[in-house]
Amino acid sequence: MRVIPKSIATSTLERQCVSYYKTANIRTSNGGIGMKLTSSKPTLDDNDNKKHSKNLKMARYTLTYFDIRARGEAIRLLFKYAGVEFKDVRIQRADWPKIKPTTPTGKLPYLEVDGKILPESGAILRYLARQFKLIGDNELETAFADSVVETYRDFKANIRPYVHVSAGLANGNADELYKDVYVPNRDIAFKYLESVLAKSESDFIVDSGVTYADIFIAEHITTLLYLDPSFEKALPQFVDYQQKVFALPQIKDYVASRKVSKV
Numbered sequence: 001m002r003v004i005p006k007s008i009a010t011s012t013l014e015r016q017c018v019s020y021y022k023t024a025n026i027r028t029s030n031g032g033i034g035m036k037l038t039s040s041k042p043t044l045d046d047n048d049n050k051k052h053s054k055n056l057k058m059a060r061y062t063l064t065y066f067d068i069r070a071r072g073e074a075i076r077l078l079f080k081y082a083g084v085e086f087k088d089v090r091i092q093r094a095d096w097p098k099i100k101p102t103t104p105t106g107k108l109p110y111l112e113v114d115g116k117i118l119p120e121s122g123a124i125l126r127y128l129a130r131q132f133k134l135i136g137d138n139e140l141e142t143a144f145a146d147s148v149v150e151t152y153r154d155f156k157a158n159i160r161p162y163v164h165v166s167a168g169l170a171n172g173n174a175d176e177l178y179k180d181v182y183v184p185n186r187d188i189a190f191k192y193l194e195s196v197l198a199k200s201e202s203d204f205i206v207d208s209g210v211t212y213a214d215i216f217i218a219e220h221i222t223t224l225l226y227l228d229p230s231f232e233k234a235l236p237q238f239v240d241y242q243q244k245v246f247a248l249p250q251i252k253d254y255v256a257s258r259k260v261s262k263v
């Protein structure tokens with residue numbers, strides 16, 4: 001019998017991402033946050049654009065999320081990759097019922113920038129990816145990175161029944177869900193990713209090099225490595241891929257020293 005990994009939701013904090021609190025949604029009371037961005041297209045590795053980089057570094061971003069990786073960590077990684085400072089507000093579970101009604105959608109994460117509040121992790125990711133030039137070299141590459149991320153999001157949604165049962169949030173047979181739901185979806189998703197990487201001229205999803213899609217997927221592979229005892233054996237090339245992304249000098253140290261969170 002397959003041994004279920006020690007529950008992936010070892011703490012109630014880690015459960016927050018897959019549970020839905022019943023508190024009613026009420027409009028935000030959050031205020032503005034400071035400096036205006038002067039450019040939507042900073043180049044962080046180009047001397048001619050040091051000015052933009054400086055402005056971005058000075059812009060005050062606040063990311064509000066729970067004290068877990070889940071939907072927040074790829075966003076944190078984009079900031080780290082770009083070397084752009086941000087306030088990393090981590091809500092503790094005990095405080096959430098009180099805070100929830102003050103948030104725009106009753107959900108986390110949301111990003112505050114330039115006095116505006118931007119909910120939705122996907123929109124935040126794409127916004128920052130555009131800001132930090134992590135969207136490939138042309139519009140087709142951008143669309144392709146988006147496309148791969150959407151496919152990956154579907155995979156995440158498809159395996160949710162297994163994740164919920166495995167995390168003790170729903171009743172069900174974890175072994176059956178693993179076999180009948182998780183593994184088939186994993187294999188379809190990663191077969192597709194394998195073909196994408198095989199066709200790429202770089203080690204990453206698009207030909208021109210790393211994009212936010214790589215960071216998003218490498219980040220989630222961390223969760224799969226906790227969730228799926230056979231991942232490493234079944235898909236060693238994706239452990240290598242994750243390591244390649246995590247070895248990027250901009251994020252290497254952060255990944256090595258960040259707080260452990262199973263989801």
Ligand SMILES: N[C@@H](CCC(=O)N[C@@H](CS)C(=O)NCC(=O)O)C(=O)O
Binds near residue numbers: 071
């Ligand atoms: N579509 C939203 C979903 C946000 C979401 O479901 N957030 C979860 C945490 S991962 C949450 O806020 N749960 C607490 C609650 O629903 O009260 C996004 O991607 O940002």
